[in-house]
Amino acid sequence: MAMTGPMAKGEIVYKIYRALTYGLSPLLHLHLHWRKLRGLEHPIRGRERLGRPSLRRPSSGPLLWFHAVSLGEGMAAIPVIKFCSQRRPDVHILMTTTTVSAFEVLKDRLPANVIYQFAPIDTPAAMDAFLGYWKPNWIVIMESELWPNLIIGASKCGIGLALLNARLSAKSFRHWSRPVLFPLMSLLLPKFSLIAPLSSVQAIHFQLLQAPPFSIKFSGDLKYVVDEYEQKDTRHIEYLQKQLSQKQVWMAASIHRGEEEIILGVHNVLVQTHPDIVTIIVPRHPQHGQEIAEELQKGGQNVALRSQHKELIPGTSIYLVDTLGELRQLYKLTPIAVIGGSFFPGLAGHNISEAAAAGCAVLTGHHVGHFSHMVREMQQYNSLSVIQKRAFKFWTSF
Template sequence: MRGLEHPSRWPERLGRPSVARPRSGSPLVWFHAVSLGEGMAALPVVRHCARLHPGLPILLTTTTLSAFEVIKDMLPDVVVYQFAPLDCPDAIESFIGYWKPSLILLMESELWPNLIMSAAEKGIAVALLNARMSLKSFNRWSVPLGLPLVSLMLSKLSLVIPLSTTQAVRFQLLHTPPYKIHFAGDLKYAVGDVEVREKELNTIKDLQRQFNDRPIWMAASIHRGEEEVILRVHGELIKAYPSLLLILVPRHPQDIKNVSLVC
């Protein structure tokens, strides 16, 4: 109703596939990222996996429409893109039952109890990459009522790769088995794609040339209301840099109209 779901592909959120599973009966790796940031972090790993295993079917899911609009055209041909199922038993069972993944790789903070427990029951390995947990989530899950449940869920993970020592400590305090926690740094930089990075750099240079090499700064992935703060900051900056150009990029595309009204 709020325009946050794809108008025709919303059944995928209920675990109903919109495309056929490639190579039925063969192993399949499922990558899941919630939004654009997590999806972009997953891309280098997805591409690397596709290069190492050319014939391996790969499934990538995200939750948000904004991630879909950007990432769908950046994937190797072997990767199937679907919207992630809601974390309710029927949707999860339908989704896993159809795609039959051999391995599930979750990005950052995507800890979904029904998904993880269902995968464990079926003997499917689940790893959490670029693992992070906010202090708010940690405090909420540390309460006596929630700790046994989250500890059970985390014990079902096969691998946790935290972003930092602080993140690793939080997972350990929630009883993640220490032998399952391994450091690998930020995976966004672990398997670089030189061609993609050069393309992104050339895009920035083209943008600068388009605006006659004016100094540019960007406020990206901003939420509704933050544009007012950014504009006040820009008002101060142009006093020192009169030709400074601001590029505003809302987190949700539907907020563009709201930003244009403020501007």
């Protein structure tokens, strides 16, 4: 029986999408090469992004594929991966992400039996090659990685699909609701056996985009689940804690370019009444650390870079953490944490629950994106304050 209505239109839109991604494949390959030159792709594992494996698939047994776009989504997946490994030791687990920063952190935090690969780009050749080689029995997608070639290809192969921590930003929801794209979403979402939205608002979004009601199971935000990871070497953190023990300190985490100017302004106010205060700045993208440090030094700040193992000598005002994988431990060293990615339009905030779990008083800007539900929940318990840029003046009473 032929499909009618939105799903039939969705088939047409998908055929156009598949043809476009096929035709644009050479340009997408060049784009990956350009990203590699900028340090945004792994220097020796780029073939994986084209669906070409660097590791062998286990010769027998079922395989469960977890896909997360970046570090935050990958961290949220770890407790689920561990749970699946405990319940089904016979199942092999494959984990993919798209960013180098996620790889650098997750490779040491995933269970030893997890196979790690970079995710293929959503072209027909790359995705078909990936699915054909790994032959997963189930695919668990984290948050909002709704790639048509992946979803349709998996469905045609009879692979089960689940979407965990499912969310669509207001912008994405408007995007997918457009007449030209709504039919495509109406085709994709019914392919999922399980959609677990991270909030009731997100559940409504997916229902309005034609997700079958039986597939939606509300489970809450997995980013609230803190995976207890024991660092292999904690000497550097312990030494830093000792250096900070006699100082007043606060931290600005996941700071995007431009936001460091706001943090510096706050620091300059605080230092008037607390001359020995240390401000810890953790850039969202550590590769910008040296550049940010040079700008701060030109402004008269004494900056210590963590990647260079600089000590906090008398007069050090800014401790700039340009490394990966230590944020959760750093939260334990400071009583107050400001979460970046939230002070300018176009940014979407970052996970605030890690700082709260470490016992920090948490502050965030107004632009929190899909973390708005988390902000509302934490405000109910007076454990978080949302502030505008101008409101930083109140810090003079710190």
